[in-house]
Amino acid sequence: MQIQTLLVALDLIGTFVFALSGAVAGVKHQLDIFGVLVLSFAAATAGGLTRDLLIGAVPPAAISNLPYIIVPVLAGLVVFWAPGIVRRLRHAVVLFDAAGLALFEVSGTQKALTFDFNPLAAVLLGVLTGIGGGIVRDMLVNEVPTVLRRELYAVAGLAGAAVVVLGDWLRLPPAPVAAAAALLCFGLRLVAIWRKWHLPIAEPPPPSNP
Amino acid sequence: MQIQTLLVALDLIGTFVFALSGAVAGVKHQLDIFGVLVLSFAAATAGGLTRDLLIGAVPPAAISNLPYIIVPVLAGLVVFWAPGIVRRLRHAVVLFDAAGLALFEVSGTQKALTFDFNPLAAVLLGVLTGIGGGIVRDMLVNEVPTVLRRELYAVAGLAGAAVVVLGDWLRLPPAPVAAAAALLCFGLRLVAIWRKWHLPIAEPPPPSNP
Amino acid sequence: MQIQTLLVALDLIGTFVFALSGAVAGVKHQLDIFGVLVLSFAAATAGGLTRDLLIGAVPPAAISNLPYIIVPVLAGLVVFWAPGIVRRLRHAVVLFDAAGLALFEVSGTQKALTFDFNPLAAVLLGVLTGIGGGIVRDMLVNEVPTVLRRELYAVAGLAGAAVVVLGDWLRLPPAPVAAAAALLCFGLRLVAIWRKWHLPIAEPPPPSNP
Numbered sequence: 001m002q003i004q005t006l007l008v009a010l011d012l013i014g015t016f017v018f019a020l021s022g023a024v025a026g027v028k029h030q031l032d033i034f035g036v037l038v039l040s041f042a043a044a045t046a047g048g049l050t051r052d053l054l055i056g057a058v059p060p061a062a063i064s065n066l067p068y069i070i071v072p073v074l075a076g077l078v079v080f081w082a083p084g085i086v087r088r089l090r091h092a093v094v095l096f097d098a099a100g101l102a103l104f105e106v107s108g109t110q111k112a113l114t115f116d117f118n119p120l121a122a123v124l125l126g127v128l129t130g131i132g133g134g135i136v137r138d139m140l141v142n143e144v145p146t147v148l149r150r151e152l153y154a155v156a157g158l159a160g161a162a163v164v165v166l167g168d169w170l171r172l173p174p175a176p177v178a179a180a181a182a183l184l185c186f187g188l189r190l191v192a193i194w195r196k197w198h199l200p201i202a203e204p205p206p207p208s209n210p
Numbered sequence: 211m212q213i214q215t216l217l218v219a220l221d222l223i224g225t226f227v228f229a230l231s232g233a234v235a236g237v238k239h240q241l242d243i244f245g246v247l248v249l250s251f252a253a254a255t256a257g258g259l260t261r262d263l264l265i266g267a268v269p270p271a272a273i274s275n276l277p278y279i280i281v282p283v284l285a286g287l288v289v290f291w292a293p294g295i296v297r298r299l300r301h302a303v304v305l306f307d308a309a310g311l312a313l314f315e316v317s318g319t320q321k322a323l324t325f326d327f328n329p330l331a332a333v334l335l336g337v338l339t340g341i342g343g344g345i346v347r348d349m350l351v352n353e354v355p356t357v358l359r360r361e362l363y364a365v366a367g368l369a370g371a372a373v374v375v376l377g378d379w380l381r382l383p384p385a386p387v388a389a390a391a392a393l394l395c396f397g398l399r400l401v402a403i404w405r406k407w408h409l410p411i412a413e414p415p416p417p418s419n420p
Numbered sequence: 421m422q423i424q425t426l427l428v429a430l431d432l433i434g435t436f437v438f439a440l441s442g443a444v445a446g447v448k449h450q451l452d453i454f455g456v457l458v459l460s461f462a463a464a465t466a467g468g469l470t471r472d473l474l475i476g477a478v479p480p481a482a483i484s485n486l487p488y489i490i491v492p493v494l495a496g497l498v499v500f501w502a503p504g505i506v507r508r509l510r511h512a513v514v515l516f517d518a519a520g521l522a523l524f525e526v527s528g529t530q531k532a533l534t535f536d537f538n539p540l541a542a543v544l545l546g547v548l549t550g551i552g553g554g555i556v557r558d559m560l561v562n563e564v565p566t567v568l569r570r571e572l573y574a575v576a577g578l579a580g581a582a583v584v585v586l587g588d589w590l591r592l593p594p595a596p597v598a599a600a601a602a603l604l605c606f607g608l609r610l611v612a613i614w615r616k617w618h619l620p621i622a623e624p625p626p627p628s629n630p
Binding site for chain 3: 053054055056115117118120121124125135139142143144145147148149150154155198199200201202
């Protein structure tokens with residue numbers, strides 16, 4: 001029971017930090033306050049919403065549970081009215097964002113396993129939960145999603161999701177597996193930022209490319 | 211019964227004017243006729259489609275009911291073959307667009323209440339119904355959605371949706387509440403255009419912003 | 421039974437070639453390998469995923485069936501690690517893409533008919549299955565979808581979908597109808613490329629356009 005409460009708390013922290021990232025993107029593109037709130041909400045919930053639609057968990061938690069609506073609105077208002085706070089705390093925001101990724105990947109993968117998806121689909125849905133919000137956020141402000149071209153963001157998520165699936169396959173107890181997976185994802189993400197690790201980039205296309 | 215017929219008629223008018231806005235955007239970006247029709251359809255139905263997916267009303271009305279397919283196609287053809295008509299009627303189009311927003315917000319909010327969503331979620335789904343089409347339309351032609359950076363478009367919708375939810379909470383009769391909500395949204399939108407009201411814009415980010 | 425196996429094989433070939441088109445777009449925009457794989461997967465499956473969500477076929481085949489996950493990943497890896505192969509085979513890729521379009525349109529329309537949609541909705545869902553992946557692919561790399569402004573791509577799909585619906589309405593045996601529809605779509609697409617047929621483009625807007 002206490003673990004369940006902890007998980008919900010962590011999930012809401014993830015929602016909050018992803019909403020912060022959305023609101024910051026909105027302020028950067030000089031949206032009005034409504035636009036900033038839409039970006040908060042999209043960044044915080046689009047991944048989970050899409051996952052829930054795909055697995056048939058309708059209506060999605062992000063719509064039917066009040067905290068998932070209130071938390072992004074709060075995050076958006078904080079960024080809009082007090083952008084200085086976010087700037088001062090930007091190192092903390094990177095930490096929280098890594099934590100949000102870790103939590104969303106793990107909870108997304110576990111939810112997919114609960115719905116009896118095959119392991120590969122569960123990993124896919126876990127990664128989608130983690131990166132979907134950022135993709136929609138970037139598309140709304142007309143940018144190529146950073147997760148498609150940046151450091152080991154998604155790979156950290158993949159690693160976490162793979163651990164959850166492996167633990168489930170080996171019938172290990174879910175709580176410690178989830179903790180290990182989240183820590184792996186979180187740690188990998190931070191090391192990747194610190195060491196500037198990135199994935200191989202596609203070679204530039206030849207000039208004659210049609 | 212007559213009210214039901216009236217509501218369907220108004221909903222189809224809303225569909226038509228939103229489809230016009232999509233087709234105009236397509237012509238502006240020099241799409242071919244198929245592209246113009248896709249934009250008509252997207253602008254007219256994306257909001258309602260997304261709402262229906264999220265609340266589990268599958269298949270969405272916009273797919274299973276013929277008029278919701280035929281009306282956007284007609285609007286697209288009118289704009290494509292007779293753009294002069296739309297230009298001459300552009301003040302009427304602004305009126306119709308405000309009417310479409312009002313109708314979509316109200317019908318979207320009421321539909322969400324029918325599916326037993328909490329009040330905040332119902333407002334959210336009402337606003338999504340009203341603005342979703344415009345967001346998808348703008349994303350398809352590679353623009354930051356105007357609703358995220360323009361005058362009181364969404365706020366008019368929010369006000370209308372809030373009145374519907376409040377009326378439901380107070381157990382007032384739905385028909386007059388819907389009428390009042392739609393009129394409030396419609397009026398607020400027109401006054402906002404007339405007086406050039408707009409929401410506060412986020413302050414420009416500092417140059418050192420990463 | 422053999423026809424069923426053939427259809428699945430053809431559907432997977434369609435998935436593969438659409439995934440190639442996504443991966444090529446990713447390489448062109450210098451995404452990292454994860455981004456390239458996301459584009460492969462999006463181009464190959466977004467059309468079918470959206471159709472399945474709209475008709476209520478949840479979870480979509482593209483998520484629950486392993487081959488639909490593995491094939492796009494393979495296509496993405498091929499393009500990423502051996503772009504020369506794709507360049508040398510680019511005429512074959514055009515052929516395969518036309519085949520993919522034909523197969524997706526036909527299977528999408530048939531699936532919609534199975535779910536008892538009206539004929540117009542079935543055509544719409546068939547076209548969506550054929551072009552949805554390309555639209556999401558282009559939106560992810562921040563381009564106006566080519567299908568909205570190019571040669572007779574969607575019209576070839578429309579023709580194929582219309583034949584399927586007509587055959588169903590006349591109660592003709594499905595297998596030969598599907599073959600005829602796919603051949604019509606495939607042939608029309610190739611002739612359109614060869615003769616540079618294209619749809620009428622919207623006339624440029626007047627300078628005073630608001």
